[in-house]
Amino acid sequence: MTSPIWNRWACFLFDPFFTQMFNLFSSKNRCLGLDIGTTGVKAVELKKEGNTPVLVNYAISYDSGSLLQSSELEILDGQTKEIILNVIKKAGFKTNRVVVGIPGFLALISFMEIPEMPRPEIDQAVRFEANKYIPAPLEEVSLGWEIIGSFQDKPMEGGQPMKQKQKLQIMVVSVPKISVSKLTSIAKETSLSPIAMEVENFATVRCLIGNDKGTFMIVNIGAKATDFTVVSDGIVRVTRSIDVGGAEISRSLASGLGIDLQRADKIKKSSQINLADPKDKLSSLIGPVAGIIIDEIKRLREIYHKKNPIKKIEKLVFAGGTSKLSSLIDFFASELSIECQLGNSLARVAVESKYQEVVEKVAPELTVAIGLALRGMDEA
Numbered sequence: 380m381t382s383p384i385w386n387r388w389a390c391f392l393f394d395p396f397f398t399q400m401f402n403l404f405s406s407k408n409r410c411l412g413l414d415i416g417t418t419g420v421k422a423v424e425l426k427k428e429g430n431t432p433v434l435v436n437y438a439i440s441y442d443s444g445s446l447l448q449s450s451e452l453e454i455l456d457g458q459t460k461e462i463i464l465n466v467i468k469k470a471g472f473k474t475n476r477v478v479v480g481i482p483g484f485l486a487l488i489s490f491m492e493i494p495e496m497p498r499p500e501i502d503q504a505v506r507f508e509a510n511k512y513i514p515a516p517l518e519e520v521s522l523g524w525e526i527i528g529s530f531q532d533k534p535m536e537g538g539q540p541m542k543q544k545q546k547l548q549i550m551v552v553s554v555p556k557i558s559v560s561k562l563t564s565i566a567k568e569t570s571l572s573p574i575a576m577e578v579e580n581f582a583t584v585r586c587l588i589g590n591d592k593g594t595f596m597i598v599n600i601g602a603k604a605t606d607f608t609v610v611s612d613g614i615v616r617v618t619r620s621i622d623v624g625g626a627e628i629s630r631s632l633a634s635g636l637g638i639d640l641q642r643a644d645k646i647k648k649s650s651q652i653n654l655a656d657p658k659d660k661l662s663s664l665i666g667p668v669a670g671i672i673i674d675e676i677k678r679l680r681e682i683y684h685k686k687n688p689i690k691k692i693e694k695l696v697f698a699g700g701t702s703k704l705s706s707l708i709d710f711f712a713s714e715l716s717i718e719c720q721l722g723n724s725l726a727r728v729a730v731e732s733k734y735q736e737v738v739e740k741v742a743p744e745l746t747v748a749i750g751l752a753l754r755g756m757d758e759a
Contacts, residue, residue, distance in 0.1 A: 407476070408426060408427045409424060409425065409426045409427070409435075409473060409474035409476065410424070410425055410474060410476045410477065410478065410574070410752050410754075410755025410756055410758070411423065411424050411425075411472055411474060411475075411476065411477040411478070411571070411751075411752060411755070412425070412477070412478055412480070412582070412747070412748040412749060412750065412751030412752030412753070412754070412755065413463070413477050413478070413479050413480060413566075413571070413748065413751065414480045414579070414582075414745075414747040414748040414751065415459060415463075415479070415480060415482070415562070415565075416482075416601060416602055416603075417482075417601065417602050417603035417604070417624075417626075418602045418603065418626065419439065419440050419462075419602070420438075420439075420440045420459070420462050420463055420466055421437070421438070421439050421440075421744060421745055421747070421748045422437065422438045422439075422463075422466055422467075422470065422472070422748055423436075423437045423745055423748040423749050423751075423752045424436040424437065424470075424472050424473065424474065424752065425728060425749075425752040425753065425755070425756055427756055428729075431728075431729050432727070432728045432729070432752070432753060432756045433728065433729045433730070433731065434725070434728050434729070434730045434731075434734075434738060434749070435473075435731070436470055436471070436472055436473075437470070437738070437741070437745055437748070438466045438469065438470035438472075439741060439744060439745075440462050440465065440466050459565055460565050460568050460569055463565065463569045463571075464569050467569060467570075467571075475570060475571050475572045476572050476574055476755060477566065477571045477572060477573050477574070477755070478573070478574060478575045478576070478577055478582075478751040478752065478754045478755045479562050479566060479571075479573050479575075479576045479577075479751070480576075480577060480578075480579045480582055480747050480748070480751050481554055481558065481559075481562065481576055481577065481578045481579065482579060482604075483578060483579045483580050483599075483604070483606040483618070483620045484604050484606075484620045484622075485554055485555065485558045485578075486552055486553065486554050486578040486580075487512070487513060487552070487553045487554075488550065488551070488552050488578070488580070488615070488618045489509070489512040489513070489550075489551045489552075489553075490527075490548065490549070490550055490551070490616075491505070491508050491509075491512065491548075491549050491551060492546050492547065492548055492549070493505070493508060493546065493547050493549060494545075494546060494547070495529065495545040495546060495547055496547075501524075501526075501547070501549075502524070505522075505524045505549055505551060506522065509522060509551055509553070512551065513551075513553050515553075515555065519555060519556055519557075520553040520554060520555055520556060521553065521554050521555075521556055521559050522551065522552070522553050523551070523552045523553075524549050524550065524551045524552070525549070525550050526547050526548070526549055527548050527549065527550045527614050527615075527616075528547075528548040528614070529545055529546065529547050529548060530545070530546055530548070550615065552578060554578070559576065562576060563576075574755055574758050575754060575755070575758070577751060577754055579599075579606065579747045579750075580597075580599075580606055580608045580615065580618050581615065581750070582746075582747050582748075582749075582750030582751045582753075582754065583597055583599050583606070583608060583698055583746055583747055583750055584597065584608060584610050584613075584615060584750070585727075585750040585753050585754065586722075586724055586726075586727065586746050586747070586749045586750030586753060587696055587698060587722040587723070587724065587726070587746060587750075588610055588613065588696070589613075589726070589727055590613055591613070592612055592613075593611075593612070593693050593694070594609070594610070594611040594612070594687075594690045594691065594692050594693055595609070595610055595611075595692065595693060595694050595695070595696050596608070596609050596610075596676065596679065596680065596683075596692050596694075596695050596696070597609075597610065597695075597696045597697075597698060597722070598672070598676065598695055598696070598697050598698070598702075598711075599697075599698040599699045599702075599746065599747075600624055600625055600672070600697065600698070600699040600700075600701040600702055601624045601625065601699050601700075601701075602624050602625050602626045602700070602701075603622065603624050603626055604620050604621065604622055604623070604624050605620070605621055605623055605624050605672055605675070605699075606618070606619070606620045607619040607620070607621075607675060607676065607679055609679065609683050609692065611687070611690055616683065616687070617679060617682065617683050619675065619679055621671070621672075621675055623668060623671050623672060624699075624701065625647070625699070625700060625701035627668045628647055628665045628668050628669075628701060628704070629643040629644050629647055630643070631664045631665050631667070631668055632646055632647060632661065632664055632665060634664075635660075635664040636664070646661065647665075647701070647704060648700075648703065648704075649705070650705045651705070652665070652704065652705050652706065653705070653706050654666070654669065654704075654705075654706045654707060654709075654710035655706055655709060655710050655713065669707075669710065669711075673711065673714050673715065676695065676711075676715060677715070680692055692717070693717075693718065694717065694718045694719070694720065695711065695712075695715070695717055695718070695719040695720070696719075696720055696721075696722045697711075697719065697720070697721050697722060697743075698721075698722045698724070698743055698746040698747075699743060699744065699746065700743060700744040702721055702722070702743050703721070703743050708720065708721055721743065722743065722746060723742075724742040724743060724745055724746040724749050725738065725739065725742050725749075727749075727753065728749060728753070
């Protein structure tokens with residue numbers, strides 16, 4: 380059976396020579412997942428015990444006042460490098476093997492259909508068609524593709540019988556080469572040994588959905604952006620990212636209450652907010668931000684259902700630090716009339732009992748990093 384796209388994607392993004400050069404000194408039964416966010420860094424270390432990946436260490440460096448990416452969404456090399464170095468030093472990880480996450484807003488994920496043809500010819504056909512979907516010149520992007528399905532054209536009605544032709548459904552992922560180069564440079568300067576790079580959406584799917592059957596929409600609410608991913612039977616079908624996230628909620632609270640961002644962050648993470656109560660002052664302050672996310676979910680759900688009338692989205696799965704916001708899950712379920720749940724980031728990894736309680740508290744923030752590290756376990 381072919382493994383899902385997110386188990387294989389992104390290998391082409393990394394120079395194998397660079398990988399081999401560093402792997403001479405790495406522990407192959409361990410791997411780090413490195414999630415470089417807009418305001419912080421999360422890293423998770425997994426160790427394989429038998430066939431079970433075990434979470435043995437993690438680190439989070441987060442500051443709502445910091446910025447690791449500019450307003451143009453470019454990675455700021457120097458500051459990011461210093462934070463990663465600090466995280467590595469303090470965490471004391473026992474491996475330098477790492478899978479590095481590529482922020483979803485840096486990637487363009489497109490879906491296309493091409494006639495069935497021999498596999499060696501597909502790459503040329505995809506590159507020809509990709510010009511219609513990718514705004515940048517192809518020489519400026521790293522391009523990857525995968526066949527995600529096939530179907531037959533319907534014969535013409537009312538005409539002469541004709542042979543049905545097979546078509547291939549292709550998912551194409553492109554990332555600016557300059558972004559890949561910066562991430563590579565940062566990894567090299569922090570003595571990490573990247574074995575792959577992967578777009579965060581795929582890492583999130585691996586961590587939260589795995590091989591589960593069904594159709595889900597993952598809503599990953601990060602600090603500066605929210606990523607939406609529709610996945611059906613392990614295959615990504617729709618992706619989207621908007622520039623609204625937890626930081627916008629904090630700013631709304633800070634502005635409305637006349638307090639600084641640090642205090643607003645603490646309130647956001649507390650149990651004081653009741654989104655289900657429209658008369659609640661705190662709820663009214665962040666309601667417009669939640670409304671933007673809800674509107675986008677409705678739009679994407681409609682787009683998906685028009686193309687896939689048989690396979691309805693069954694459930695919304697929430698991830699990211701802001702997903703822990705008090706009453707958020709119940710509020711979205713009520714507004715959208717669909718089952719909603721907080722994603723279980725630890726469902727596919729074991730955790731030593733003495734660390735279980737503390738890890739559970741931060742698990743939603745570690746979703747991407749865990750998914751990336753799981754990708755590395757496949758290479759062990």
